[in-house]
Amino acid sequence: MPKRLAGKVAIVTGASRGIGRAISIALAKEGATVALAARALEKLKETAKQVTEAGGGAAIIVTDLAKEESIKNLIKVTGDTFGRLNILINNAGVTHSARLEETATADWDRCHQVNARAPFILCREALPLLKKAEAAYIINIASVVGVKGYPLQSAYTASKHALRGMTISLAEELKGSGIRVHLLCPGGVDTELVQEVRPDIKKEDLMQPDEIAELVIYLVTHKGNAVMDELHIRRAASSPWFY
Template structure:
């Protein structure tokens, strides 16, 4: 019960590195045309070159996710270049590590802008294209801290709760449509971000970003009546049931 993504278009934010890059490579390998979005054009081009070298199709589209106009232009670019959108992966995100009473309002705002406001704007702007797809998916990458809270991560935790909450409401709004909304809540994944926030965790105990890409592939290709709205993905070395 697996669908080939041939002819489908997927937009992935944060595709210049880390989890987003792995998701882009994986969806391209399943046949989707992937639109790679982030700020660093050179890194996006490197990902695109890797995809085309493997006979995949990729389009590079730079975006600044703190800027609403830039986000709207990204969706316009997708429409103009491909005429469709089937999969939206809101993956880009940033952290801010500080005690709440040492968190500047500007840092709070930036985390909320990139992690919660940008996915909201992207969902809203992409809906007209997604509604035209025979089977569309929105995948929002929250976090373990979208479910629980960690010290020194109040802004990040709030932003991931916000993204998860928005996703649940949107899924209700779209329940009788062709569009499904999924949330992924991973624990620490082996990327630049985890290296900065959780240097205490040994590299071999981190989740491989390829494992996250594999789960995204499952969600977007699985056909049938079984639906997983949310996946909570913990490190094997951490305690069960967060």
């Protein structure tokens, strides 16, 4: 059976570990070629190895999402190398845990730069390529904190609310264009990031990165008219509708 994403090109930010690595490998299993973006070269090489073993193509593009020129370079190199782009996954994220009165302006700025500003620049720079594709997808990974608030997470929460707002506006602008825009809002997933923000959650109660990757694959392979704009994904141990 032909792979469902054969011939498709995807960019995954934050591909060096965690959810981004899992999404990259899942896309590769469906035959996609994945441009892997993050700062840590050695970890990107490990992702590239696993992507190749899974049957996909891999291109490592070392990128610092805090820097506009580096973000523009990611899109330029992808375009120059492959001549096309079908899927943009804005996954990379950083967090900060502190009471608001102990949050430095630099920590606020860092969260907003990586979690909200970088996806905005990436969407803007990628749109000319995405518009050329027959069907294209932008998937932004927000968080449960993108729709509610938690104590000690004001900078992270505000940045994810900003990402959600931008995503809704962009989805409206692209309605009928052939580019579908989705937002994923997971609760606790077993990665390095959750250890910083929610060390109170037992490891066995966390979701696995593969579970988030499976939902991404559903969104980018579904061919019908049913669309889920925003997915809220909670841990089985948490309260229903509470996240």
